[in-house]
Amino acid sequence: MLDVRNLSVSIGDREILKDFNLTVADGEVAAIMGPNGSGKSTLSYVIAGKPDYEVTSGEVLLDGENILDLSPDERAARGVFLAFQYPVEIPGVTTMTFLKATLNAIRKQRGEPELSIPDFMKRVNAAAAKLDIKSDLLKRAVNVGFSGGEKKRMDIFQMAFLEPRFAILDETDSGLDIDALRIVADGVNALRTKGRSFLVITHYQRLLEYIVPDKVHVMAGGRIVRSGGKELALELEKNGYRDYVEAEVA
Amino acid sequence: MAAVQETIDRVKSIDVSEYKYGFFSEIESEKAPKGLNEDIVRFISAKKNEPEWLTEWRLEAYRRWLTMQEPRWARVAYEPIPYQELYYYAAPKTAAGPKSLDEVDPELLKVYEKLGIPLNERAILAGVEGAAEASSRVAVDAVFDSVSVITTFKEELAKAGVIFCSISEAVRTHPELVRKYLGSVVPPTDNFFATLNSAVFSDGSFVYVPPGVRCPMELSTYFRINEKNTGQFERTLIIADKGAYVSYLEGCTAPKRDENQLHAAVVELIALDDAEIKYSTVQNWYPGDAAGKGGVYNFVTKRGDCRGANSKISWTQVETGSAITWKYPSCILRGDNSRGEFYSIAISNGHQQVDSGTKMIHLGKNTTSRVISKGIAAGASQNTYRGQVSSHRKATGARNFTNCDSLLIGNDCGAHTVPYIEAHNHSTQFEHEATTSKISEDQLFYCMQRGLDAEEATALIVNGFVRDVLQQLPMEFAVEAQKLIAVSLEGSVG
Numbered sequence: 236m237l238d239v240r241n242l243s244v245s246i247g248d249r250e251i252l253k254d255f256n257l258t259v260a261d262g263e264v265a266a267i268m269g270p271n272g273s274g275k276s277t278l279s280y281v282i283a284g285k286p287d288y289e290v291t292s293g294e295v296l297l298d299g300e301n302i303l304d305l306s307p308d309e310r311a312a313r314g315v316f317l318a319f320q321y322p323v324e325i326p327g328v329t330t331m332t333f334l335k336a337t338l339n340a341i342r343k344q345r346g347e348p349e350l351s352i353p354d355f356m357k358r359v360n361a362a363a364a365k366l367d368i369k370s371d372l373l374k375r376a377v378n379v380g381f382s383g384g385e386k387k388r389m390d391i392f393q394m395a396f397l398e399p400r401f402a403i404l405d406e407t408d409s410g411l412d413i414d415a416l417r418i419v420a421d422g423v424n425a426l427r428t429k430g431r432s433f434l435v436i437t438h439y440q441r442l443l444e445y446i447v448p449d450k451v452h453v454m455a456g457g458r459i460v461r462s463g464g465k466e467l468a469l470e471l472e473k474n475g476y477r478d479y480v481e482a483e484v485a
Numbered sequence: 486m487a488a489v490q491e492t493i494d495r496v497k498s499i500d501v502s503e504y505k506y507g508f509f510s511e512i513e514s515e516k517a518p519k520g521l522n523e524d525i526v527r528f529i530s531a532k533k534n535e536p537e538w539l540t541e542w543r544l545e546a547y548r549r550w551l552t553m554q555e556p557r558w559a560r561v562a563y564e565p566i567p568y569q570e571l572y573y574y575a576a577p578k579t580a581a582g583p584k585s586l587d588e589v590d591p592e593l594l595k596v597y598e599k600l601g602i603p604l605n606e607r608a609i610l611a612g613v614e615g616a617a618e619a620s621s622r623v624a625v626d627a628v629f630d631s632v633s634v635i636t637t638f639k640e641e642l643a644k645a646g647v648i649f650c651s652i653s654e655a656v657r658t659h660p661e662l663v664r665k666y667l668g669s670v671v672p673p674t675d676n677f678f679a680t681l682n683s684a685v686f687s688d689g690s691f692v693y694v695p696p697g698v699r700c701p702m703e704l705s706t707y708f709r710i711n712e713k714n715t716g717q718f719e720r721t722l723i724i725a726d727k728g729a730y731v732s733y734l735e736g737c738t739a740p741k742r743d744e745n746q747l748h749a750a751v752v753e754l755i756a757l758d759d760a761e762i763k764y765s766t767v768q769n770w771y772p773g774d775a776a777g778k779g780g781v782y783n784f785v786t787k788r789g790d791c792r793g794a795n796s797k798i799s800w801t802q803v804e805t806g807s808a809i810t811w812k813y814p815s816c817i818l819r820g821d822n823s824r825g826e827f828y829s830i831a832i833s834n835g836h837q838q839v840d841s842g843t844k845m846i847h848l849g850k851n852t853t854s855r856v857i858s859k860g861i862a863a864g865a866s867q868n869t870y871r872g873q874v875s876s877h878r879k880a881t882g883a884r885n886f887t888n889c890d891s892l893l894i895g896n897d898c899g900a901h902t903v904p905y906i907e908a909h910n911h912s913t914q915f916e917h918e919a920t921t922s923k924i925s926e927d928q929l930f931y932c933m934q935r936g937l938d939a940e941e942a943t944a945l946i947v948n949g950f951v952r953d954v955l956q957q958l959p960m961e962f963a964v965e966a967q968k969l970i971a972v973s974l975e976g977s978v979g
Contacts, residue, residue, distance in 0.1 A: 283934050286926070307933035308942075316934075323931035327949025333935075336945055341936035376949065393935065 236261045236432040237282075237401055242293030244274075244281050251277045253457040255293070259401075262429040266443055267436045268468065269454035270476040275436045276320060278454075279405045282434075283317040284310050297401060311337075312344035314400030318407050322386040325377040330389065333377050334359060334396055341397070362396035366422045383410035391419050395426060402426075403434045408442035420445030440472035455479040517574035523547060526684050529574050533653045536660060546673040546683035553677045559840035560869045560901060561809045563782065566747060571716045573685045624649055626690045626706040638702065645701050647731075648693040652720050655691035662693055666724055670753040670790040670817070678749040678811075679786040686720035686751065694729035694760075703959055705734040719750035725760035727793065732763040734962055745808060746771075750785045758793030758820065763801070765958055766814075767966055770806035772973075777836030777865075780808025787814035791823035791852075799826035800843065801957045803966040805973035808837060813871065815844035818852035818880075825854040828957040830966070832973050833866030833898070842872035842903075847883035847913070856887040859951045862898035863974055869900075874915055875907040882912050889919040892950050894943065894974070944971035
């Protein structure tokens with residue numbers, strides 16, 4: 236599914252990702268853990284196509300196609316989804332309006348016809364049920380006046396609605412209380428299929444108790460420094476990131 | 486929801502920076518000689534078979550105008566207007582007073598068809614069969630250069646007692662009403678452009694709604710400047726008698742030309758006791774090309790007089806066109822408990838300059854007013870909100886709420902807010918809020934990550950920004966306005 240090869244990325248003079256390599260197989264849930272400033276969020280933004288990052292070398296292949304020259308919306312049409320660490324507010328635009336505009340834009344890029352209103356509503360309701368979203372919330376402006384946790388949940392709801400092929404969850408657990416965390420995790424788990432992969436970025440092992448990963452990668456200093464199975468997360472929980480940070484400094 | 490999608494589709498389907506109403510139609514016209522003098526004023530008056538009092542009224546205004554200075558306080562810059570190089574009257578040759586649609590020049594009908602303005606009543610009726618409610622239909626007065634070519638649904642309106650016709654016709658058919666109200670809100674001496682208009686006004690609409698009547702359909706006027714070097718001097722007069730209600734909308738377009746065209750209009754609204762007038766404008770005059778060449782100078786005086794107690798006047802404007810907009814639709818709140826409203830969306834792109842706002846003059850007791858202004862500046866444009874709110878010594882209990890929000894797109898445009906607030910009694914309560922923001926990179930990226938391209942994302946964010954105001958427009962026009970907003974922002978994101 237996703238193949239990141241020898242990726243180096245800078246902002247200004249600062250190199251953040253250094254010859255970074257990562258492979259995520261079809262249907263795989265890969266977790267990336269690491270201390271603050273290790274480049275986790277940069278990785279998610281570069282895959283999604285945020286401007287301001289300079290890719291100095293390397294490729295990001297999605298199903299064999301290098302997507303680095305594509306605009307963010309073209310990547311979205313190919314099935315890339317980023318659940319934001321800080322979802323953005325769009326005053327005056329209801330979530331319902333937003334969902335319809337995004338879905339139709341994606342369908343148009345793919346050469347598919349617009350969804351009929353009843354089909355659209357079915358899809359909205361199905362996704363809302365998964366994330367336990369009340370319908371009056373959909374009539375409010377996108378993320379405006381929502382708590383941090385509500386925003387995160389709405390973003391995962393958008394993911395469930397758009398049904399992407401490759402989804403990145405950037406620190407989705409931060410700001411969620413335990414009940415919301417469970418709802419979000421259930422929503423994600425319900426979307427796990429052979430044809431859909433996830434990259435779950437998190438500080439803490441807690442989220443991974445609910446979304447059990449196939450692989451865990453430890454990131455420090457702009458690189459992956461260790462990879463393993465789900466048990467690696469538990470080890471990190473016990474020992475912290477100190478060893479990796481010290482190794483990086485040395 | 487569907488409207489947003491339509492907006493997006495519309496943006497997609499039209500070439501960037503293409504002004505779609507920019508075509509010129511070969512329609513033979515009759516013009517007054519170039520320039521302005523007393524003979525030209527008499528010529529215009531004679532063309533319209535006006536009574537002597539009106540000819541004199543015009544001449545007095547003209548003489549006054551000669552002594553006046555063009556105002557320079559607005560935040561707009563332009564070369565001196567060569568008033569003697571303009572034509573002050575142009576009329577399609579075939580338009581001389583058609584009685585019915587069958588008599589209207591088919592070429593003219595084609596122009597309006599191309600503009601998407603339905604003038605054929607039968608076609609309109611056919612279109613709404615099934616949903617055959619009177620309120621979903623719109624009566625149109627079509628003004629082409631200096632004259633009104635047709636007014637639709639006149640008979641049906643007449644049944645309700647509503648008079649809706651061109652002002653030239655009203656001068657002939659309802660002289661007592663015209664004489665009583667013309668210039669009673671915007672006197673001929675009011676300001677440079679209003680005085681010029683009083684001397685040479687060409688055509689516009691006249692509406693009278695009798696006491697207690699709720700006008701059975703939306704009324705609208707569609708203004709088109711076609712001729713080259715021709716000024717358009719619209720004059721509109723709307724009177725809602727006691728307890729009456731009317732909703733009126735005007736739309737405007739012009740061909741693309743390298744020269745600047747002048748549109749100096751005067752609109753007067755009068756609401757008597759318990760009456761309500763809702764006046765909406767969708768202004769899309771040609772804004773000039775990408776380099777700032779050409780475009781319409783839109784110098785307009787619009788004022789409503791809440792003359793009666795408990796009356797209400799509401800202005801809603803969507804301003805997307807014109808090279809320069811100089812326009813302050815205002816309310817004089819004379820009657821006790823009267824209410825004035827101003828809802829505005831002003832979008833400037835390219836080299837457009839907008840200086841627009843309102844005046845709320847509180848004279849009566851317990852008068853209230855509300856001002857919601859949304860300015861959007863893109864490209865190298867300048868967008869100014871200028872608003873005055875004042876309360877008279879006797880206007881006890883006056884209240885105003887003003888909210889001005891400006892949105893900037895890009896780094897080369899400017900947004901300015903210039904409020905003038907004067908309270909002359911202690912019980913007045915005036916509130917003013919203003920914000921200026923930019924479409925953030927984060928918002929754009931968020932929308933694009935979900936699949937919208939840069940222009941779709943911008944249109945969506947802007948439509949969200951202006952939502953409060955769009956909701957004030959009659960349904961039929963809200964969708965149109967939404968499309969227009971998207972089209973006028975084309976090319977504003979890199």
